[in-house]
Amino acid sequence: MDKVLARGFNWAEEISDGVKEAGNHCASATKISWKWLSLSGNSNQGASVLLLALLVLGAAVAFIIRRRKRKDYAIRPSTPTAPRLEKGQPREFGKWTPSDFCTPIPEPYPDWSVENTKPLPYRPFRYGPKYNVTMGLRTIKHEDWIELDNHFPRFHADKARRIEERGSKLCATAPEAYPAAVELLEELTEYLPARYPSLYRRTAVGLDNLWSGESFNIVTRPLPEDPMQMCARLVQDDLAIMIERPDGQYYLLAGCIVLPGFWRLGDKFGMPLSEIHTSGDVPQYKEKLERGMMNLFRRLKPEEMVGRHNYFFQVDDDLGWSWSVGPEDSDVNGHVGWNTAEKGRAIDHHYFRSERQTLRRLPKSGGVVFTIRTYFHKVREVAEEDYVPGRLASAVRSWGDDVSRYKGKERYADVLLEFLDEKHEEQVARGLDLSRENGVRAYPY
Template structure:
C-alpha cells in the first residue's frame, strides 16, 4: 500500500504573518459555529467536535466530524432464511503470501448478520454470564469509545436490518428476542461492550492511540474467539497482541506496515480482511484443541491427532476495521464462521484450491495453524474430492469465471 506525503513550500515572513492572521480569524468563526451546533445535540450524545477528527476522511479543518451514512435495508434479509455468506479466503500455492490482506468495503457492509444469529446470540449470552470480564471488559479511558461504538451500532442496525431491530428514543429493541437496550441511562446496566456483543454476531475489539503513537487494546468483547483470550491481550499494544500469539513473520513482514496503516486510517474508509484455520471439534467459543480455557498457559497439542475427517471443521473470520469519528478509536469486528470440511468440499473447485493453499504453508505457519493435528487426514480427503470433481467434468480453466476472492 503506497502513501504520498505532500510537502508545502515555506512562505515569506510577511506572507506567513498574513496567513496566520487569516487562519486565526477563520478558527474563531468556526469555534463559535461549533459551539452553537454542540448545544443543539440531543441528550445523551457527545458533542460533534473532537480535536483531530475528520470530515470525509481528511484532516478536520471545519471542526465537523464524519457521519456514518445510513445504510439501506439488507435485501430480503430474514433471521430464518438468510444464509451465511460463503467466504472461502484461500488461494492456490505454491507460495503463501503473508500480507495484511485488506480490501476496502462500503460502510453499508460494515456488519453482516444471517440466520445463525439466534445461535450466536445464545452462545454469547451464556459466555457473558459464565465468564464475565474474562471475555468482556472496558478500561475507564476507553469508556467513551465503547459508548461511541454502541451508538454507531444503534444507528446502523435498525436501518440495515429493520426486521430484526427497531430504533427507540432510549436505544434499540431486538424484535426477535424481545430485548430492549437503554443506551442513554447512566450508569448502563452492563458494560457497553457487553451490550454491543448482544447486538451482533461478531466479536469486537477497540484500540486507542497512546501518546507514544502505539495503539492499545482497551475495550473488547471476545466471546467466540476459539483460540485466544481477551484476558491475555487486554491492555497490550497492537504489536504485542500479535507477537504474544506468535503470529508468523509478523516482525519482518507486517509490523511496520500495520502500525503505519493504523495511524493513517480515515473515518470514511472501511476495510475488511479474511483468514482461516482448521479445528478438530465443533466448538465455536473455545476450541478443545487449545486445552483448558482457564489454564495458566494456552498451548496447542491437546487435541487427538488424525481424527476422522467428519471431525474436521473449517474456521474462518471476516474482520472489519474502521476508525470512530469522535473518539478516534479503531474498531475491529471479528465474525467467525464454522463449517464442516465434508460440507465445504462439495463446492466446485474448493477441495483442490484448499489443498494447494494448505500445502503452501511454511513450517512457521503450519505450526501456528496446528497442521500436525489434522494435515494428513485433511489433505488425503481434499485430494480425493478434487479428483472426483475433475473426473465428473469440472473445467479447471473456468474457475476464475465463477469466483473471486474471498468467495
C-alpha cells in the same frame, strides 16, 4: 490542433525509441547483413538494403507494441485490492480532534431474514505453491460494516450463555476507552435498525431486537452493563477497540471477545498492537506486517473502512472455545496450544473456521474499532462446493513451517488432505471444468 500535434510528437518519440531499441537488438543481424552484402556484389545490393530496412522497422514496431502492453499491465489493479490510505495531517500522538464525519445511514440489506439469509461463502485461500504472508486489505463500504445471517440464533445463544458464565473474562473496558465504547454502541444503534429492519427497531432510548424480544437502553447512566458487552449482544462479531497513547502505540483497551476459538482477551488486554501479535507468534509479523499495520492504524480516517479475511481449522465443534487446544482457563504456557490437540481425528471432527475482520476509526473519540466475524462450517460441507477442495488442499500444502506450526497443521494434515484430494478427484471425474474457476469463484469467495 494542439492535441493532434502532441499525439504526433508522442508517436514520433515512440518510433525513435523503437528504432534505437531495434538497433540494439539487430546489431548482430546488421553486421551479418552487411558482410553478406559486401560479398554478394552490386547485383543484390538494393534488395539487401531493403531487407535490412524492413528488419529494423519491424523490430521498432514490435518494441512499441511490447512497451504499450507493459503499460497496460502496470495499471491493472492487484488482487485483492488494497486501499490507498493517504498520509494524514500531522497530529500529536495520543491526541484526537473530533471529526464532523457522520457514518452514512445504510440501505436495508436486500431481502434479509433471520430464517433464510445464508452466510456469505468466504473461502479466503489461494493455490500454492507459495503462501504469502500479507495483511490482504480490501476497502469496505460503510453499509457493509456488519454482516448478519441465519446463523444469528446460534451466535446469539452462544454469546448469551458464555457471557452469563464468563462475562468478566470475556468483556472489559478501560476507563480511557469508555467514551469510545459508548460511541461504538451509539453507532450500532443507528446502523442496525437501518440495515436489518426486520430484526431491529429503533426506539426513543435505544433499540429493540424483534426476534429475541430484548430491549436495549443506551441512554440511562450508568449503563446497565459494560457498553462493549451490550455491543456484542447485538451482532455476531466479536469487538475490540484500540486507543492511541502518547507513545504513538495503539493499545487494546476495550473488547468483548466471546467466540474467539483460540485466544483470550485477558491474555491481550492492555497490550500494544505489536505485542499482541508477537506474543501470539503470528508468523513473519516483524518482517512483513508490523510497519504496514502501524501505518494503517496511524493514517486510518473515519471516512475509510478496510477489511481482511483469514482461515483456520479446528478439530472440535465448539464455536466459542476450541477445547481441543486445551482448557480455556489453563495457564497459557504449555497448557494451551496445538500440542495438546488429539492427532488424526476423523474428518467428521474437522471444521473450517474463517474470520472477516474490519477496521474503522470512530469520528468522535478517534478509537479504532476492530470487528471479528467468524464463519464456522464442517469441512465436509465446505468440500462439497465446486473447486474448493482442490484449491484448499493446494493452499494447505503451500504453508511454510512457521505458518504450519501457527495453524496446527501437524495435528490434522494427513486426514484433511487425504479427504480433500478425494473430493477434488470426484469433482474432476464428474466433469468439473477447472479452467473456469476464476470466473466462477473469484478470490476470496
